[in-house]
Amino acid sequence: MISPSLEGILPKEQMRYNNEEKHLLGNGGIQIIEAYSEEDISKVLAFSNKYGKTVNVISGGTKRGYGGLIEQADILLSLAKYKGIVEHSVGDLTMTVRPGTTLKEISDELGNYGQRVALDTSWPEIATIGGIVSSNDSGAKRLLYGSVRDLVIGTRIVYPDGRVIRTGGKVVKNVAGYDMNKLFVGSMGTLGVISEITIKLRPLPKYEGLSLLHFPQGNEQAIRAFTVLLLDSKMEPVSLEILNPAITEKMTGKHHYTLAIAFEDRENAVLYQENWVKEHLPIGAEHSVLHEEEARQWWAKFQHLGPNGHHDDENDTYTQAALKIGSNNLDVLINVKAAVELAKVFHVVVEAHGGVGHGILRVYVKGFPEDIVTYIKALRKKVEEKRGYVVCTHLPFKLRETVGVWGEKPGYFALLEGIKRTNDPNRILNRQRFVGGI
Numbered sequence: 001m002i003s004p005s006l007e008g009i010l011p012k013e014q015m016r017y018n019n020e021e022k023h024l025l026g027n028g029g030i031q032i033i034e035a036y037s038e039e040d041i042s043k044v045l046a047f048s049n050k051y052g053k054t055v056n057v058i059s060g061g062t063k064r065g066y067g068g069l070i071e072q073a074d075i076l077l078s079l080a081k082y083k084g085i086v087e088h089s090v091g092d093l094t095m096t097v098r099p100g101t102t103l104k105e106i107s108d109e110l111g112n113y114g115q116r117v118a119l120d121t122s123w124p125e126i127a128t129i130g131g132i133v134s135s136n137d138s139g140a141k142r143l144l145y146g147s148v149r150d151l152v153i154g155t156r157i158v159y160p161d162g163r164v165i166r167t168g169g170k171v172v173k174n175v176a177g178y179d180m181n182k183l184f185v186g187s188m189g190t191l192g193v194i195s196e197i198t199i200k201l202r203p204l205p206k207y208e209g210l211s212l213l214h215f216p217q218g219n220e221q222a223i224r225a226f227t228v229l230l231l232d233s234k235m236e237p238v239s240l241e242i243l244n245p246a247i248t249e250k251m252t253g254k255h256h257y258t259l260a261i262a263f264e265d266r267e268n269a270v271l272y273q274e275n276w277v278k279e280h281l282p283i284g285a286e287h288s289v290l291h292e293e294e295a296r297q298w299w300a301k302f303q304h305l306g307p308n309g310h311h312d313d314e315n316d317t318y319t320q321a322a323l324k325i326g327s328n329n330l331d332v333l334i335n336v337k338a339a340v341e342l343a344k345v346f347h348v349v350v351e352a353h354g355g356v357g358h359g360i361l362r363v364y365v366k367g368f369p370e371d372i373v374t375y376i377k378a379l380r381k382k383v384e385e386k387r388g389y390v391v392c393t394h395l396p397f398k399l400r401e402t403v404g405v406w407g408e409k410p411g412y413f414a415l416l417e418g419i420k421r422t423n424d425p426n427r428i429l430n431r432q433r434f435v436g437g438i
Contacts (some may be wrong), residue, residue: 006031006075009047010040018076024312025065027055027395027433028075036081038158039193044077045193046162047050048428055160055429056191059100060128063135064309064393066323067188067405069432077193085109086196087170093201094153094170099130099194115201118145120299123308131196136186139303140239141262143357145202147187154198157191159186160424170198178330183419189361189430190438191423204262210295211277212252213259214286221335222257222282227330227356229280230261235273238262240357242332244340247351251301256286257336259356260302262295305351306364307394319369321395323376325361327355327388332361338382346375369399376403376436409436 006015022028035041048055054073058064059080070102071237083100090113092333097106103124104436120139121132131137133155134270145151154168162353167180192303217222227240239262243251248258261277263270281287290298295422307320325335333356343350354361363379365372380390384407392405410416413436420427420438432438 001295002314004127005051006033008048009033009043014040016079018072022071023064024314026400027056027058027064027068028072030072030074032076032078034078034081038082038156038164038176039156040205041077041079041082041158041193041195042162042164044075044428045158047158048075049426050162053427053428054431056433057193057372057430059130060102060123060125060126060309062309063131063393065139065307065312065396065400065435066135066392067162067400068397068430069400069437071397072262073431077126078249079193080140083128092171093203095201096154096170096196096197096198097129098196098432100128101130101134102126103132107348110201111204114204114233116204117199118202119148120303122303123232123307124303125173126308126310129197129199132278133194133197134187134189138360140241140260140355141426142352142360143240143355144238144264147427149182149410150271151200152181152197152243153192153200154196155181155184158193158195160192160246160426160429164195164243165192168198182287189251190420190434192429199316207265207267208268208292208295209263209270209274210290210298211259211261211274212286212288213261213277213281214248214252214256215258215284216286217284219284220281220337221298223356224284224330224333225260226280226282226285227333230277230296231357234274235276236263237273238264238355240322240335240355242351242352244336244350246349247305247353250305250351251298252288254286257283260353262299273320291365305353306362309394312396314367314423318366319372319396319399320378321372321399322393324391324393325363325383325388327361327386328385329357329359331388332356332359334386335361335383335388337380342375342378342382346371346378348372348375373402375401380407 056073081099086096120141241260243258249255348367350411351364
């Protein structure tokens, strides 16, 4: 049954009443509306803004457990069917794409032209480019290729009142001035709905290699010294990822702390850098190398670690959470050890990996809800001692009411609140989804 007030906004086949039970992760809606076009998005938002209806936005659903303190909005606007490539400029290495397109669909199309989007975010067959951009979600290879913010060069945005604006452009070199794209990347859909994204592309690498350095003794000083040596060298690793023993065992069968060092370049350049790693191996470290298809398969498996918003259940013993920890790059080594040690204290199971080059650590937690809550609070306190931060990127709705997803309000919160007030004065869009309940 469709609410009478919504009739006539879009064709009836695009609207339905949500008669499912409330979702474990929240961020749902009483009425579900499928958008097939930018015009559909504009009509729904204009209607909602006029009549004070709240709107949650969803597409692939991999970010459903990321933020949000309202279990159900009036409308759940789905962009899952608003997908496809709008324009691909092969020579300019740019592509314009609709938000419901999955990362895998984009990669498969670009592969026909020897190109790619330099993003290695999790669950690429489900995760859509709209969700990836809205949450500024990046993977291990951001060390060399940068984050989402570095790759987006233009967007079309539907404002909460239905107006459509364009930010940036469709070429890599835009005119000077404030980069409006950055306002929307990572804003969790609270300022407007992205209807098109223009992104920079890169050629597919000529050759790929992955060096795995296992540290049976878990010697933090040895890992730190080698990391500093590598970062100070002329080598150009694509990733410099530390894996805790639980992830290493899942990926390789060895129960050690491990550094995953990827190189992507011409074959002779990759082999030269791998040889450098071999020549500078720390004492006691074990070394193995994967090339080409073996390396690609390793990374494909790596992208399927952690929750994806689709395999959570009500079983308390198997409650899942995911954390993003930001810090100085070398503090990742301290934080991954803290994550592992605190897991023993609070009786949760933890898998963790982080970039010792870029400072982002991912922690995946399983256990009883109350244990997860106390674990997150203890880990956040530990990380904040060294001026880092902990953000909950996946958490059941009931736990998000207990644990602050974003931590304390930042000193610049008034600025964020002012931008929200300007863009969405009626606060209809993804309400309470971002920092400080914005």
